[in-house]
Amino acid sequence: MNDIMEKLKDKLKEKGYKLTPQRRATLDTIINNQGKHLSTEEIYDMVKTECPEIGLATVYRTLQLLDELDIITKINFDDGCSRYELNNHEDNHQHHHLICVKCGEVIEVEVDLLETLEEEIEKNYDFKIHDHKVKFFGYCSNCK
């Protein structure tokens, strides 16, 4: 059992929840597809190969649970469905996304560079920031 699965087990136990085969298989699918920003239906289809009897409602419930437990993050690319990605457990903030408005490609940006802006905001707006979601829209190298 890997680190992330171990962490899931602990967090579930803490709340009196159970580690079921369905939850294992769902998290496994997300772990094995990092960087792909899979939708619920896409995850459902992939999980079924490992766990054919799983129902769609269970996948919805599991993703909601993993999000609550801070293991994954829900992302919205305005394409009509929710997508999910594994959280980075070293630091606790979401990376940025570059979205090509022509071909739809999504590129991940790990450099943060928001420190100055966040300090400015905390000072000027008396607002305590604990997370952010940043999307840039434009043209990727193939499309510009």
Added chain:
Amino acid sequence: MNDIMEKLKDKLKEKGYKLTPQRRATLDTIINNQGKHLSTEEIYDMVKTECPEIGLATVYRTLQLLDELDIITKINFDDGCSRYELNNHEDNHQHHHLICVKCGEVIEVEVDLLETLEEEIEKNYDFKIHDHKVKFFGYCSNCK
């Protein structure tokens, strides 16, 4: 007729579209409620006082059209519906939003401070940025 309505009329004419009372009333409602981030249903309810015979489908269609014409912007606060706000016509980028995770208050931040980050991204990722959407989550002055 104010500047924004004039701009709408021009853009519609350019595409062979018509300036109808329903479109006028919808845009008027948005103009008269700046900073409120109204949802489609909320706009529908307010428009009805001025234009009681309007249908919900027309409001959906009009908001979609105003978005396409770059007069308003659709925003997503993950509360299950689309919200809209009037575009700033001086510069062409979206201001930032601070969202209080406790009380839900939304604060607008006009300072941009993303120049350095955007330059860095354009250089390192060979990506031509033309817009961004930035949300900060945390605690407002009342809630922290």
Added chain:
DNA sequence: AATTTAATTGATAAGGTATTTCAGTTAATA
């Protein structure tokens, strides 16, 4: 290893937002 029990599941119904359809209406141009 068997018992207990609250959590979990899959199937399906139901909910909620958004879009499509279509016949009747209307803004804009000549």
Added chain:
DNA sequence: TATTAACTGAAATACCTTATCAATTAAATT
């Protein structure tokens, strides 16, 4: 005023997501 393509409202439809519920199961307790 006549013409016509665009537009509208009402209702049906589509689609993603959540709720319901009886059957099952993980995990703690004997």
